[in-house]
Amino acid sequence: MQTGEIIAMTDKYVMNTYSRIPIAPVTGAGARLYDADGKEYLDFTAGIAVNSTGHCHPKVVEAICRQAAELLHVSNLYHIQRQAELARVLAEASGLDKAFFCNSGAEANEAAIKLARRYSRVSGRSEAYEIITASGSFHGRTLGALTATGQAKYHEGFEPLVPGFAYVPFNDLAALEAAVTEKTCAVMLELIQGEGGVHPIDPEYLAGLSRLCKEAGILIIIDEVQTGIGRTGTLFAFQQYPGFKPDIVTLAKGLASGVPIGAVLATAEAAKGFAPGKHASTFGGNPLACAAALATLDVIVNDGILCNVREVGAYMQQRLEELQAASGLIAEVRGCGLMLGIELKEAKGAAVVGACRDRGLLINCVGDKTLRFVPPLIIQKSDVDEAVQILASVLLEAL
Numbered sequence: 001m002q003t004g005e006i007i008a009m010t011d012k013y014v015m016n017t018y019s020r021i022p023i024a025p026v027t028g029a030g031a032r033l034y035d036a037d038g039k040e041y042l043d044f045t046a047g048i049a050v051n052s053t054g055h056c057h058p059k060v061v062e063a064i065c066r067q068a069a070e071l072l073h074v075s076n077l078y079h080i081q082r083q084a085e086l087a088r089v090l091a092e093a094s095g096l097d098k099a100f101f102c103n104s105g106a107e108a109n110e111a112a113i114k115l116a117r118r119y120s121r122v123s124g125r126s127e128a129y130e131i132i133t134a135s136g137s138f139h140g141r142t143l144g145a146l147t148a149t150g151q152a153k154y155h156e157g158f159e160p161l162v163p164g165f166a167y168v169p170f171n172d173l174a175a176l177e178a179a180v181t182e183k184t185c186a187v188m189l190e191l192i193q194g195e196g197g198v199h200p201i202d203p204e205y206l207a208g209l210s211r212l213c214k215e216a217g218i219l220i221i222i223d224e225v226q227t228g229i230g231r232t233g234t235l236f237a238f239q240q241y242p243g244f245k246p247d248i249v250t251l252a253k254g255l256a257s258g259v260p261i262g263a264v265l266a267t268a269e270a271a272k273g274f275a276p277g278k279h280a281s282t283f284g285g286n287p288l289a290c291a292a293a294l295a296t297l298d299v300i301v302n303d304g305i306l307c308n309v310r311e312v313g314a315y316m317q318q319r320l321e322e323l324q325a326a327s328g329l330i331a332e333v334r335g336c337g338l339m340l341g342i343e344l345k346e347a348k349g350a351a352v353v354g355a356c357r358d359r360g361l362l363i364n365c366v367g368d369k370t371l372r373f374v375p376p377l378i379i380q381k382s383d384v385d386e387a388v389q390i391l392a393s394v395l396l397e398a399l
């Protein structure tokens with residue numbers, strides 16, 4: 001099938017929820033994607049921070065094929081070996097104690113919200129149900145996660161939203177202090193706001209927030225759906241803040257290299273909120289998804305990928321800063337590891353994304369000014385050179 005036919009079929013049969021870019025990738029290898037017409041792209045979007053080990057990493061493909069031939073799915077009515085193994089790997093790597101598995105980032109955040117509310121009930125704070133989140137945050141599209149998302153544009157048309165959420169400006173400790181009441185059961189936030197425009201948290205704010213929450217018995221939920229599993233150069237982004245330990249962490253995107261999975265990690269104390277019957281997922285933690293996640297973690301931890309993210313990420317940041325100085329078109333370069341963004345001075349994000357695509361580079365744009373780069377974590381400096389060269393040609397020639 002050619003691209004045109006795929007687009008026509010999509011338009012006819014698939015609901016109209018995405019402003020899709022008019023290409024149809026059909027195969028991939030490493031950081032390269034190939035569309036239905038045979039055109040090659042350098043992929044600096046990676047399924048929006050999903051294809052962490054690159055497209056079709058041989059070790060991940062092998063693990064998926066082996067597991068598919070052994071056992072695809074079995075219910076959580078039973079014990080699931082791969083799920084238990086994955087929970088152990090994640091617990092040992094994070095310092096948290098227990099995992100719950102689901103199928104997406106939004107679901108992981110829903111589970112975290114329910115866990116926080118339940119924890120209040122079982123820990124004698126039954127009046128506490130409210131969750132404070134940050135303006136500019138993004139936590140997903142299901143109703144609870146959508147309500148947690150601190151951006152009005154995502155709420156419009158879906159009211160009434162879920163009661164029990166409050167919003168504070170990001171990185172403003174005084175505002176958080178003022179928002180905390182006896183009703184607050186948790187604070188939920190990203191360490192780098194991804195969809196909000198690649199905005200990192202201020203470490204002093206995080207330290208202050210942590211102190212405040214510990215003193216008041218409020219749980220800290222860190223949404224690492226985008227930052228997790230090596231994206232920022234450590235397995236979890238929270239590990240870059242010495243002394244900081246969240247109560248609950250949510251994961252999805254890069255955890256299984258593209259096989260749908262979500263996870264909630266929690267301290268043994270916070271995990272007391274859940275008991276049999278309180279939460280569940282038919283597919284959550286099934287053998288196939290867990291096998292893909294185990295292989296992904298093996299590659300990331302044992303094949304030097306974290307080191308690569310730090311080295312290549314720093315190199316890319318430097319190349320983008322050079323482009324900022326040379327072009328005069330970039331207001332700011334932000335981010336960490338291989339989660340980087342540049343804010344353009346003018347609202348021309350969509351035009352830049354389109355021109356890069358025509359020249360064989362896939363990037364994406366959050367808002368109308370910020371270009372986001374979340375490539376596979378296996379990219380090399382030569383891939384960065386190629387991407388920056390295309391971006392520079394677009395910025396300097398096409399705009």
Ligand SMILES: Cc1ncc(COP(=O)(O)O)c(C=O)c1O
Nearest residue numbers: 104105106138139140194225226
């Ligand atoms: C930080 C964060 N949380 C949650 C989500 C929602 O994840 P999903 O689309 O898998 O439901 C996203 C998706 O972009 C995200 O970036």
